[in-house]
Amino acid sequence: MKFEKLALIGCGLMGGSFALALKQAQLVRHVTGFSASEATRQKAFALGVIDSIAESAAQAVQGADLVLVAVPVRAAHLTFAAIAPALSPNALLMDVGSTKADVVAAARATLGERLPCFVPAHPIAGKEVAGVEHADADLYQNRQLILTPLPSNGLRKIAQAHDVWEAIGSQVITLTPELHDATFAAVSHLPHLVAFALINAIAQQPKGADYLSMAGPGFRDFSRIAASDPAVWRDILLANRQQVLHQSALMRKALDDLETAMTEGQADTLEQLIAQASHTRAQWRLGSGVADADS
């Protein structure tokens, strides 16, 4: 498996890292890139992430046998519409969006007879810093990658998508778009939402800056995801809002239980609730989904 030309639509952290990973694995001959921002295009080129600059998304995909759309999820619709007419019927088209039902709907609405080219993908990887300057050839190494294939994808197309991600070190799991969105509402979107809320709640207090100046390593790790890219997370929270709000309601209920035990001084109940959480978290291992899927 070697690709002649990767078209990268969106030259940010995720897309740039994918291009660098493919280059490092010698899986691609040429990378052309397009980003809405001229400055980003130039930066990606200067950093060697892309080998040529395209003037439009449609131009980028011409003759490309591999296309990665790495834009905030709300921009997927317009991007697909722009590239559909220029897309080669043999191309493998993927995205890296953190939500899948909305991206699949956008693809169905725009890709027409090129729909079978599109294998939706979501790498469970990232950094709290955005931008192509943080792109990293090893970002996807030892990370899980979710594919949510469409009924119209041929088996060969799905296998090809599988192989690309495995070749750059990812462990591939297949889900339906709906199960994907329910899963990541719980384990990713809600934690982000809560981290945003907690930081804002502290910072808005008169002594908030003083409080923050004394925070320790527990706070550092807990709140790292709050530094994520606002445009990316605006789109994710809007696209998956129903599932995220559902998970938030469940979290508030669990918080109620803990707070009731605190208010009423029920030490045993409180310890039990904490022990449940502590035990669950202590048993948890990153990437265990792969082992489960294989077993």
Added chain:
Amino acid sequence: MKFEKLALIGCGLMGGSFALALKQAQLVRHVTGFSASEATRQKAFALGVIDSIAESAAQAVQGADLVLVAVPVRAAHLTFAAIAPALSPNALLMDVGSTKADVVAAARATLGERLPCFVPAHPIAGKEVAGVEHADADLYQNRQLILTPLPSNGLRKIAQAHDVWEAIGSQVITLTPELHDATFAAVSHLPHLVAFALINAIAQQPKGADYLSMAGPGFRDFSRIAASDPAVWRDILLANRQQVLHQSALMRKALDDLETAMTEGQADTLEQLIAQASHTRAQWRLGSGVADADS
């Protein structure tokens, strides 16, 4: 500054790390230890964390010029009561509790004329694993340490407490017990409470285990503190419940703001709220309280 004898009451992660740090810095000639659990006492001795085993807290402090009480905060009252009669008038007595107003109240109620010996301390350091087997001589290196001195502490006693922690690598900040508890309700106790709630909310769902198996590095960091010791955190959340519940209410309000923007599809408002959090967190640096205090 060199101590003849450190009495360690509570040979867990925090106490054990303090003993190892003092030994590494050659600041203590002999460490004697007492823990409620016989197995813990034996383990601490076998690991070389303590040089001798005391049969009671009172026996441990006899002749000790340095005493560290490192027990869950609710146990501070009984511990102080047990050691007060045996405490040398020249000893420096400190704790490592994550709450201070309650520990100070316990000290006032129990220490009698030995109250001036007690300089309350809270190291902003820890691990998500408990137990003396995880004790680490470098746990307090480059970490902030909060002292909340009492009016009856002499300046020499406070300076001595300051010097011990600085000698093992900590950066010392002085606060009132009340400001300490308000600060850590916001930046430590609430994050723990929320992490417990979120883990419980996910785990209680029918597909919770599947969801958790696919969680990524963002979840890993966000939820690390949920694995903390249940007895320790039961006591902290009960001791500081008023401040923690206040902070939780503020967090729920900030969460309401984000959720309203999601529900009503207000993309700009949502992005603005996320950008606030993202900017605050991106600017934040671990240990910045020291620089502020010095300036």
